[in-house]
Amino acid sequence: MSRPAWARFSLRARLLVLTLLGVAAALLLAHGVLSNLFREEVQRQVAQGLQAQLDLLTTRLEPDAQGQLDLKGQNPADPRWQQPYGGLYWQVDLPQRPAAWRSRSLWDSQLNLPPDQLGSTELHQHLLSGPQGEPLLVLERRVQWPEQGSARLAVAADLRDSHTAVARFERVLGWSLLVLLAVLLLAAWAQVRLGLAPLAELQRALAALRQGQQPRLQGHYPAEVQPLVDDFNGVLAHNEAVLERARTQAGNLAHALKTPLSVLAQAAQAASPSAPGLPELVQEQVAQAQRQVDWHLARARAAAAHSVQRTAVLPQLQALVRTLARLHPDKTLSLPTSPQSQALHFAGETQDLLEMAGNVLDNACRWARQQVRVQASITAQGLLTLCVDDDGPGVPLERRAQVLRRGERLDEAQPGHGLGLAIVQDLAALYGGTLQLQDSPLGGLRVLLTLPSTPGAAGPQNPAQPSGLAQEPGPASR
Structure with a gap:
């Protein structure tokens, strides 16, 4: 069964890729949120300025001596109201006279306001196209008089400058976040390098152990790695003890079988096959050898x-x-x-x-x-x-x-x-x-x-020579 592709990546690569994806996603989200907040704030500032101009326009519209609505007072001081297509526009619609009054900046055009049911003094906001197709932010309200009827007042501002400012902010913000991404990735690389340094040290210790330069893993490791090192050293110690006991068992078994084999060899040389007592001697010595084999095999299995x-x-x-x-x-x-x-x-x-x-x-x-x-x-x-x-x-x-x-x-x-x-x-x-x-x-x-009763309740003992190991075993009978 083949390993998945991601399993072939090193820990360093996995951590860096995950950090890159996480930080990039966070910075993209931050870019979107900050850009949207800036755009909304710019539009809010434009709307506040337009509302002030709409209030001023509302105060200028009053009934004259004949009871007709008329605009009084001076025009706003901003020159853009007077410059053709200057970017700031106002317009007053009467029930029977659309665009009855309008700013000089509209020149020979007018604001195409959408059909809208406005309550008295209720403020509405629209995004429309201007006289030259530019985006406009429009604020309008309806003003009602008891005898003269109602009038629809609207002011508008060109949003191209606002859009340019927003685009400039998004561009600067994007480059700033890219620089931040590079700095964060550099910090992540340094963190991963320092964080995985103990594993590299552990690898060198394992290589030294494999080459026989040291009997145990040496060095000081972080709290997360030290238990693994301690457990590994414990396994090494246990394996050494098992190997030592196996060597001792083999020596003991060889020593224990010497006597019955010597007796059998001497009997075979000194007596003929028909000599009396030879079968009994062979059976006795074979049984003794079998007991020795059973003993040491059981001890070897239990010791391991x-x-x-x-x-x-x-x-x-x-x-x-x-x-x-x-x-x-x-x-x-x-x-x-x-x-x-x-x-x-x-x-x-x-x-x-x-x-x-x-x-x-x-x-x-x-x-x-x-x-x-x-x-x-x-x-x-x-x-x-x-x-x-x-x-x-x-x-x-x-x-x-x-x-x-x-x-x-x-x-x-x-x-x-x-x-x-x-x-x-x-x-x-x-x-x-x-x-x-x-x-x-x-x-x-x-x-x-x-x-x-449970693993670890009593640890196995590892004596170099447990009792009963070196001598010939006999049933411990009473």
């Missing part, structure tokens, strides 16, 4: 586990109880549950939980007289606790350390279900848990297994 899986505890315990009940029909296995039991989880692989719990339960069943009880709960610290009690002979206090001690055997029992309490202790230690032996209220032994 750094899982964030969550395994439901209750279904696994129920399956183990059903299986062991068939293997030990003369024993009574009980698994008290509660509504909270469904929420119990183990922060690790299902197989590891089965190996630890299965071995402890099988050990309890083999030594119990009649009753075995297993309980699961969560502590206040968020840890999973598996408590297995039996009514067997128990283990004396002075011998409990020997049961869990590396390389110690209390008997030569054949391997049963699981890998022994020593490997259970090692598996639990790798998950940050513990294994404890106590007196059981049933009269026998209590095995208390504490494990993480």
Whole structure:
């Protein structure tokens, strides 16, 4: 599946493009808003001037001695009112006499006012074409007299100068905003360059790490990048510990297989195939070698586990109880549950939980007289606790350390279900848990297994040589 085109761009290019688009859109919007405000303000100023002239024209229109409307007073002082097509115009329409009076600037033309229903003294505003086709802003009102009737008064101004001013403002504003855009893009480029500088430093540190120049990522990074660096260094440390344990496991396994292989080689050289006792010797040494392989394979798999899986505890315990009940029909296995039991989880692989719990339960069943009880709960610290009690002979206090001690055997029992309490202790230690032996209220032994319930509740331990790793394993039997 091909990557989208945008995914090929670098972070620097993405940030700069997004900044360019965002700033350009904002400046275009600002240009439009400011230009419109300036245009409206210019038109408002022109309209205010025209309204003052319209008021002046209204005061000049009065009835004469014969009761007829007449214009009195002097014309406005602005020379544009007198200059033909000077840009300022006024006109008075009577009901029967359109353009009865008009400014000299209209010359031989008149304002073509649109049909409009004006109330008395009501002010209307229009945009029309002037005598020479120029744009005009027209203000008009109707004045009413009781006897003389009404008159329609209008004043107009040429908007070409206003449009020129607006165009000049928009041009200057456009160039100013372009300069601002360039300055902002330069600032954005500097910001992106400085902001991404730690990533370039991180890249150099990774290159040095890959070339073997340093064992960890070195340097000081911003608060947003430092957690990533710390986590990466943590992964490196974990991988180093796993590699070291794998090397140790390989050496231990090779050392552990030396003895049975040497015995087999000497027996093959010293005796004929028909010699008495050779088959038994071969079976014994092969079984011992198989136990060594099982032990070290399980330890290697568990040592490499750094899982964030969550395994439901209750279904696994129920399956183990059903299986062991068939293997030990003369024993009574009980698994008290509660509504909270469904929420119990183990922060690790299902197989590891089965190996630890299965071995402890099988050990309890083999030594119990009649009753075995297993309980699961969560502590206040968020840890999973598996408590297995039996009514067997128990283990004396002075011998409990020997049961869990590396390389110690209390008997030569054949391997049963699981890998022994020593490997259970090692598996639990790798998950940050513990294994404890106590007196059981049933009269026998209590095995208390504490494990993480959620990822991070108890971190995996990374000792260079966990207990039970270097010596020959034997079932930790009582």
